[in-house]
Amino acid sequence: MTVHLAILPILIPLVGGLLMLLPPFAGVERYQYRRVAALCLMLAQIACSIILILMVVQNGAIMYAVGDWQPPFGIILYADQLSAMLVALTSFLGLGVTLYSFAGSDREGKYFHPLVQFQLLGIYGAFLTNDLFNLFVFFEVLLIASYTLLIHGGGKQKTAANVHYVILNLVGSSLFLFALGTLYGITGTLNIADMSLRVAQLSESNQLIAQAGGSLLLIVFGLKAAMLPLHFWLPRTYAAASAPVAALFAIMTKVGVYCIFRVYTVIFGDQAGDLANMIQPWVWPLAILTVIAGTVGALASPNLRTLAANLVIVSVGTLLIAFALRTPEATAAGFLYLIHSTLVTAALFLIADMLGQQRGKALDYFVVARKIKQQALFGVLFVVAAMAVAGLPPFSGFLAKLVILQSVTGVEQKIWVWSVILISSLITIIALSRAGTTLFWRSTPSRDNSETPGVSKWQICATFLLLGASPLLALFGASIIEYTNNAAAQLHDIPYLIEVMNLEENAQ
Amino acid sequence: METLYVICVGVLTFCGVFLCLRARTFSVVVGLTMLSYAVNLFLFSSGRLNLKNAAILDMSDSYADPLPQALTLTAIVIGFAMIAFVVILAMRARADLGNDFVDGREPPDSDKFIKPNKDKV
Numbered sequence: 001m002t003v004h005l006a007i008l009p010i011l012i013p014l015v016g017g018l019l020m021l022l023p024p025f026a027g028v029e030r031y032q033y034r035r036v037a038a039l040c041l042m043l044a045q046i047a048c049s050i051i052l053i054l055m056v057v058q059n060g061a062i063m064y065a066v067g068d069w070q071p072p073f074g075i076i077l078y079a080d081q082l083s084a085m086l087v088a089l090t091s092f093l094g095l096g097v098t099l100y101s102f103a104g105s106d107r108e109g110k111y112f113h114p115l116v117q118f119q120l121l122g123i124y125g126a127f128l129t130n131d132l133f134n135l136f137v138f139f140e141v142l143l144i145a146s147y148t149l150l151i152h153g154g155g156k157q158k159t160a161a162n163v164h165y166v167i168l169n170l171v172g173s174s175l176f177l178f179a180l181g182t183l184y185g186i187t188g189t190l191n192i193a194d195m196s197l198r199v200a201q202l203s204e205s206n207q208l209i210a211q212a213g214g215s216l217l218l219i220v221f222g223l224k225a226a227m228l229p230l231h232f233w234l235p236r237t238y239a240a241a242s243a244p245v246a247a248l249f250a251i252m253t254k255v256g257v258y259c260i261f262r263v264y265t266v267i268f269g270d271q272a273g274d275l276a277n278m279i280q281p282w283v284w285p286l287a288i289l290t291v292i293a294g295t296v297g298a299l300a301s302p303n304l305r306t307l308a309a310n311l312v313i314v315s316v317g318t319l320l321i322a323f324a325l326r327t328p329e330a331t332a333a334g335f336l337y338l339i340h341s342t343l344v345t346a347a348l349f350l351i352a353d354m355l356g357q358q359r360g361k362a363l364d365y366f367v368v369a370r371k372i373k374q375q376a377l378f379g380v381l382f383v384v385a386a387m388a389v390a391g392l393p394p395f396s397g398f399l400a401k402l403v404i405l406q407s408v409t410g411v412e413q414k415i416w417v418w419s420v421i422l423i424s425s426l427i428t429i430i431a432l433s434r435a436g437t438t439l440f441w442r443s444t445p446s447r448d449n450s451e452t453p454g455v456s457k458w459q460i461c462a463t464f465l466l467l468g469a470s471p472l473l474a475l476f477g478a479s480i481i482e483y484t485n486n487a488a489a490q491l492h493d494i495p496y497l498i499e500v501m502n503l504e505e506n507a508q
Numbered sequence: 509m510e511t512l513y514v515i516c517v518g519v520l521t522f523c524g525v526f527l528c529l530r531a532r533t534f535s536v537v538v539g540l541t542m543l544s545y546a547v548n549l550f551l552f553s554s555g556r557l558n559l560k561n562a563a564i565l566d567m568s569d570s571y572a573d574p575l576p577q578a579l580t581l582t583a584i585v586i587g588f589a590m591i592a593f594v595v596i597l598a599m600r601a602r603a604d605l606g607n608d609f610v611d612g613r614e615p616p617d618s619d620k621f622i623k624p625n626k627d628k629v
Contacts (some may be wrong), residue, residue, distance in 0.1 A: 149598070
């Protein structure tokens with residue numbers, strides 16, 4: 001079993017999702033069966049990802065040649081500490097989303113749980129693969145699942161948002177293939193490790209073509225990650241999606257960020273000769289502008305879901321800043337922030353949905369509406385989420401932002417990063433406190449709220465699960481920072497990757 | 509041969525990009541199809557164009573690169589499925605939103621650009 005450990009996170013949701021389409025689980029009235037199956041699958045994936053982390057920490061990175069076709073020719077799965085960490089994060093988020101959907105949103109369509117599994121399959125695959133074309137295939141798997149999940153439940157808003165989302169991503173996929181064709185034509189390989197060897201040896205005219213291919217890839221990953229000029233689709237899409245789907249999508253932008261980290265550290269990293277760090281001068285200003293755009297969007301948001309979506313953009317910008325610093329320390333800090341921001345923004349989407357359920361027609365819009373029934377519970381949840389996302393102690397946001405700020409070296413960079421991140425945090429606090437005062441304290445006095453439905457225990461349980469990770473991340477901060485430091489060091493250690501892939505003798 | 513091929517890919521890409529920028533979903537869908545044709549041709553050419561190289565080992569001194577063919581096949585299958593999905597989605601959007609504009613509504617200033625034909629009205 002341990003030999004095939006690297007492919008298990010892909011196989012479990014694939015087989016499980018397919019089985020859920022078959023008789024014992026199929027059918028509208030059999031939703032209870034599907035729920036049990038989905039819960040078992042999620043627990044299996046979490047167990048599998050924890051074993052994967054332990055194995056990777058103990059024995060070093062795992063190289064899995066699918067069908068035993070050795071690199072550089074076969075499709076290679078590569079699980080290092082970074083991939084294992086992200087797989088674990090995804091499975092944990094998946095558990096939260098699945099639990100939340102048990103409250104009833106999974107019954108709006110009969111394929112919710114299988115689709116979530118296929119979505120997770122695509123995300124795990126994107127994290128684990130070490131082959132650019134395979135990455136494209138897993139991108140498409142996660143995208144087609146996300147297209148259908150986004151429209152889950154139906155409605156005008158979802159359809160309108162989905163049309164934009166699908167068309168944009170199809171254009172993105174075309175660009176991805178153009179970039180792959182360019183890079184393959186120049187380097188003759190698709191294996192990320194092998195390509196990093198070949199890129200350094202290119203002739204001058206071929207370097208220009210490789211640069212064009214690499215820049216095209218940045219557009220594709222930037223579109224997935226919602227980097228500044230390509231982020232306009234995100235607020236509307238995430239605000240239109242149903243709550244568990246929006247929470248699951250919190251990891252999707254991170255897939256784009258992960259690909260930027262992986263591709264531009266390994267292929268176009270420090271060892272790439274003339275092409276070394278070629279996108280860094282582009283990403284640097286774009287990252288800062290992304291944070292600013294997200295922050296301004298957060299101030300201008302009319303409802304809590306759009307606010308959360310804009311905070312996703314802020315988190316992407318912050319991660320790109322950590323990328324643009326190009327040091328292992330900054331990368332490690334970025335990974336800690338990645339874990340934190342994924343879980344907290346997901347929780348914020350769930351809280352927005354539950355608040356909406358108790359405010360009648362006003363939903364989560366910042367208008368005066370009827371009083372919320374469970375004020376104490378939601379007040380605590382909202383304050384914790386807001387403090388964590390804005391970066392106030394004692395929660396994980398404070399720790400993560402602090403580590404990013406500490407990792408900045410150089411005076412000029414310090415001026416930019418410190419001022420942008422700190423001012424954006426301050427404005428986030430203002431936006432969230434404005435939102436909180438309207439949602440919780442301004443209510444129409446006369447309205448009787450005894451008929452307001454309470455929220456389901458599944459919803460509360462899922463929100464506690466995702467939000468509870470925030471103080472835990474801060475509590476076990478030292479060991480998690482140590483882990484992300486190792487993961488970042490492993491990512492930046494290209495000779496180690498080449499050695500794991502057995503590519504040394506081929507190169508000579 | 510290369511020149512002809514390049515012109516084909518270029519014209520297809522141009523048409524695809526142009527049609528993707530139109531306001532109605534039908535032309536956008538056609539544009540996406542054109543783009544995916546262009547991309548398939550482009551991927552195929554990444555193994556270099558040649559007429560005489562063998563595809564099977566031990567048959568010749570020079571071989572054609574087999575990988576771009578596999579990539580193109582995968583891209584065709586995926587592209588086809590995605591286009592099928594976007595067609596269904598466009599029809600659903602037409603039913604849900606009552607028009608086939610990509611934005612879900614007619615642009616408010618569209619009559620500035622398209623003069624309505626007064627004779628027919």
